[in-house]
Structure formats: structure tokens, C-alpha cells
Amino acid sequence: MRLAPGVTFAVPLYNKAPWIRATLDSIAAQRGDFAREIVVVDDGSTDGGAGLVAEWASGRDDVRLLRQENAGSAAASNACLAAARFSAVKFVDADDLLHPDATAVLLEALRREPTAVLAFADRMTFPDGTLPPMPPRAPLPPRRVDDALARVIRNSLFNPTQILVRTEVARAVGGCDERVLYSQEYGLSLRLAAAGPFVHVPETLAFQRVGIDGNLSADQGGQLARATRALGLFLADKPDLPVSLRRLAARRAAGRAWLWRRRHQGETFLSPWSLRRLAAWLPPRDTAAFVLASAEAIQPPQR
The missing domain is CATH 1.10.167 (Regulator of G-protein Signalling 4; domain 2)
Known part of the structure; x- marks a missing residue:
């Protein structure tokens, strides 16, 4: 598949019906002059979330809803990656939110560091049932991370909503490791860190919902x-x-x-x-x- 310049928003979905509309609204509100599409892979949801996505996407031509039997978030993320038509992939967890400038800022960071394989920003957590404050931006210069693999081995640096990756590189390294069904971003970050440097945008651009009953991150x-x-x-x-x-x-x-x-x-x-x-x-x-x-x-x- 020949990739066009732009961003594919990749949203793996499994039983996140109460939050998926807000996540999609957050993606639709992204500012910036770049081509875009939204790919949602429903990983065998049983709570009607896929139907909500279809309803939300009615009348739009930039949303694709794909369905698969439940195979875990790593497999669903890889299905998004395989379907991507654009040169960069912006992963977004189906219960997280983005700052309106998140994607444009991360794209610019990758543009300035052409050898970097991934750009990531900082995140803020917020309790379920609330909305996070969107702090005014205080732009700081992006920082190239040349020792990415050592840093990723020490600690996971981000959740999926914090990152923007080069599609071709993510495919070349094999995407997420499907031998580990969840925590998909860690296996992907290890593989990408072995392929090249990262670039860190020291701004809060991703917002992670916490306090959800049964959430794996808890x-x-x-x-x-x-x-x-x-x-x-x-x-x-x-x-x-x-x-x-x-x-x-x-x-x-x-x-x-x-x-x-x-x-x-x-x-x-x-x-x-x-x-x-x-x-x-x-x-x-x-x-x-x-x-x-x-x-x-x-x-x-x-x-």
C-alpha cells in the first residue's frame, strides 16, 4: 500500500462504549493542516460500542470501522496499522482524550527530526466522570532521545495516546508484539527504539482516564x-x-x-x-x- 502524507488515527476498541464518543470527538477536534482518517478496530466488543462508532461516523467519509473477533489490544492495534493509508499513525486509546493541538505538534516534531521513528508527548490523568482541564500550551523545544532503547528498557515512557509513529517503520519492525495481548505500546516501543531515535515533546497533550472498573491499567x-x-x-x-x-x-x-x-x-x-x-x-x-x-x-x- 502506497502511503500518502497525513495521519491515520488508530483506535482499538473493546468494551469502551461509555467513553468512545468523547474520544472520537477529541480526534475530530484536532487542529492542523494535514490529511487525516480515523480507523477504529472493534476487537469483539459486547457492549454496543461498535454501533456507537457507526452512528457517530454517519455522514463522514474519513472513518473506517473494522471488526474482528476478540484477540487483544496488540492485535487490534496491528489491524489499525495494517489498514493505515497515511504516513503517520496516531494511536489513541478508546477512553482517552487529546489536546486539540496534539497531532500537529507531534507531526512538527517528527518533521524537525527526520531520523526519529516516533514522537511522544506528556500525559495527565483524570478521574472518570470528570473532564480534564486543557492547560494553556507552554511550548518547549522537542528533545531528541538517542538512547531510546536504554530508556525504554528502564521504564515504559508512554501510553498509546501519547505517541505518533512513522507508519512504514512501525510496519517494518512488526508492529505490536501479539504474544503479549495487552500493554501493546511497550512491545512496540522496544521494537521501534531498536530501529532509531525518538523525539520527546515536553508538553501535556494526552489525557488518560483513570478509575474505570475493570480497567487493565489498574x-x-x-x-x-x-x-x-x-x-x-x-x-x-x-x-x-x-x-x-x-x-x-x-x-x-x-x-x-x-x-x-x-x-x-x-x-x-x-x-x-x-x-x-x-x-x-x-x-x-x-x-x-x-x-x-x-x-x-x-x-x-x-x-
Whole structure:
């Protein structure tokens, strides 16, 4: 597919009916002189959200609603990516909101850094049932992030609503890792960070709704385990990473596992997971297996 200059707004949808209209309104309100489309992939919703999207899109020619059986947000995000017709993809969680200038600002940041594969902004959380204040913009110069992979290994830098990616690069690296059904942005960010630098826009341009019953982001253990598992799978795919990065990955994973087990299972400083933190400095011969074991120490995968 030949890509045209512009932005595809990618919205994976699963049981977000109460919030999807506000999210779509936020996308429609984006300012800027760029071609655009909205691709919503309904990932087997059972709450009528897809019908609300169809109703909202009635009379518009820039919205496509695609449907698939429930396969997880990583697969739904990849379906958006595969369908994109424009050269940049702006991911948006189906219960988040965007500042009206978010997309234009991120596009400009990528234009100024032609080798950057991804631009990301800061985010603010707001309680469900309220509307976030849209603070007046205080533009600061974007910052190129050349050590993107080391930074992503240390910590997840963003949620999907914060990022704008180059479509061709995201496709070339394989998109989101569908072996981890959720926390899709972390696997994608690892893959993209191995492909090139990021650019950070130090402004609050994304707004994340919190306090939703059953929201996966509220499950801290699950989030940590999924991110750690994504890291382990990435290491398995990239066995030739420098020793410094493999050591960093092992230390971060073992540290997360130890802290989680100490806080939630009462393990002592002489426990096996405390000792594994020391082993991580070597690094382990099979770093990928070590990191994947750390993920299971936090929360075993659901069978």
C-alpha cells in the first residue's frame, strides 16, 4: 500500500462504549493542516460500542470501522496499522482524550527530526466522570532521545495516546508484539527504539482516564508482568544486543520481581529472588529466559 502524507488515527476498541464518543470527538477536534482518517478496530466488543462508532461516523467519509473477533489490544492495534493509508499513525486509546493541538505538534516534531521513528508527548490523568482541564500550551523545544532503547528498557515512557509513529517503520519492525495481548505500546516501543531515535515533546497533550472498573491499567501486577514478559520476548528476538543493554534488562526485571514479591508475598533479603538481583549484574547467559522467569515471578501468565 502506497502511503500518502497525513495521519491515520488508530483506535482499538473493546468494551469502551461509555467513553468512545468523547474520544472520537477529541480526534475530530484536532487542529492542523494535514490529511487525516480515523480507523477504529472493534476487537469483539459486547457492549454496543461498535454501533456507537457507526452512528457517530454517519455522514463522514474519513472513518473506517473494522471488526474482528476478540484477540487483544496488540492485535487490534496491528489491524489499525495494517489498514493505515497515511504516513503517520496516531494511536489513541478508546477512553482517552487529546489536546486539540496534539497531532500537529507531534507531526512538527517528527518533521524537525527526520531520523526519529516516533514522537511522544506528556500525559495527565483524570478521574472518570470528570473532564480534564486543557492547560494553556507552554511550548518547549522537542528533545531528541538517542538512547531510546536504554530508556525504554528502564521504564515504559508512554501510553498509546501519547505517541505518533512513522507508519512504514512501525510496519517494518512488526508492529505490536501479539504474544503479549495487552500493554501493546511497550512491545512496540522496544521494537521501534531498536530501529532509531525518538523525539520527546515536553508538553501535556494526552489525557488518560483513570478509575474505570475493570480497567487493565489498574492491575499493577498484571501491568508489570506484561511489560516484563514483552521485554523478555524482545530479548529473545534480539540475541545480539550489547552486553550493557542485556545487563540493564536483567537488572530491571529482577528488581521488579523482587520488589513485587517482597511487598506482596513477604519475601526476605535472603530469598531466591533477592539473590537473583545480584546474578543480574553478570548478565545471565540466557538473558531472555531470565527476564521471562522474572515476569512469571510477578504474575504467572493466564493459561
